[in-house]
Amino acid sequence: MTETTKKFRRRAEARPDEVLDAALAVFVEKGFAAAKVEEIARQAGVSKGLVYLYFPSKEALLEGIVRRALAPIADEAVNRLAHFDGDPRDAITMLLTTICLQLSDPARLAIPKVVISEVVRFPAIASMYRREVIDKVRPALATLLARGVAAGHLRPIDPEMAIRSVIGPLVVHIALFALFDVDSEAGLDMPRLLESHLDILFHGISAVTP
Incomplete structure (x- = not known):
């Protein structure tokens, strides 16, 4: 294999990521509804046909963005929650700290x-988004909370409903920032x-505690 062939192969392998990077930039700037595949192709420096070769629609582009960036985080969170043994408050702190850092x-x-x-x-x-992120984390978090109640770390709560109290404030915080420009000067x-x-x-x- 010649050096030129190797460079071409590396370039071809990188193109889906380049297209996704361009799509996210255009979605943020224009909004998902107003974004055009032509603009995404131009941003990525490729042809419109090449974009469609990898991603047949704008929805597929957004799904690719979520799968690349957020689905692995969700999978890792599920794995950690499933194998966590101890006070669930430590696991919740770990989970929310990871989300906030990301x-x-x-x-x-x-x-x-963009999703919100x-x-x-x-x-x-x-x-x-529910399929790729929420539906993965929610059952693992509910199980963690139920174990915490059974072990006496938590008071009797409804685990399924309590999930909303664990995750909800982060969603609201992002929505206030992204949609209503609340605290925009200080940032998130x-x-x-x-x-x-x-x-x-x-x-x-x-x-x-008694």
Whole structure:
């Protein structure tokens, strides 16, 4: 194999990621509905036909973005929660800290911002995001909370409903920032949110010490 052939192969292998990077940039700038495949191709420096070769639709592009960036995080979270043994508050702290660290990266934050902005007009986006992220983490988190109740770490709570209290404030925080421009000058300030959220959450679900 010649050096030119090797370079061409490496370039071909990198192209799907380059297209996804371009798609995310265009989705953030234009919005999912207004974005055009021609603009994504131009941003990536490839032809429109090449974009369609890898991704047959804008929905497929967004799904590719989610699968590349967020699905692995969800899979890792599920694995950690499933094998965690001890006080579930430690696991929750670990999980939410990881999420907050990931969302501190503007490139990763852009993905839930696009999803939250477009789910009303494009229900298929919500279904895809639920399938690739939410439906993976939710059962593992509910099981963790149930084990915490059984072990006496947590007071009797409804694990399925309590999940909303664990994850909900992060979703609302991002929505306020992305959709309503709340706290835009200070930015997301995820560490401040995490400290406040864990304090309120743990005071709500922790078992009362006699």
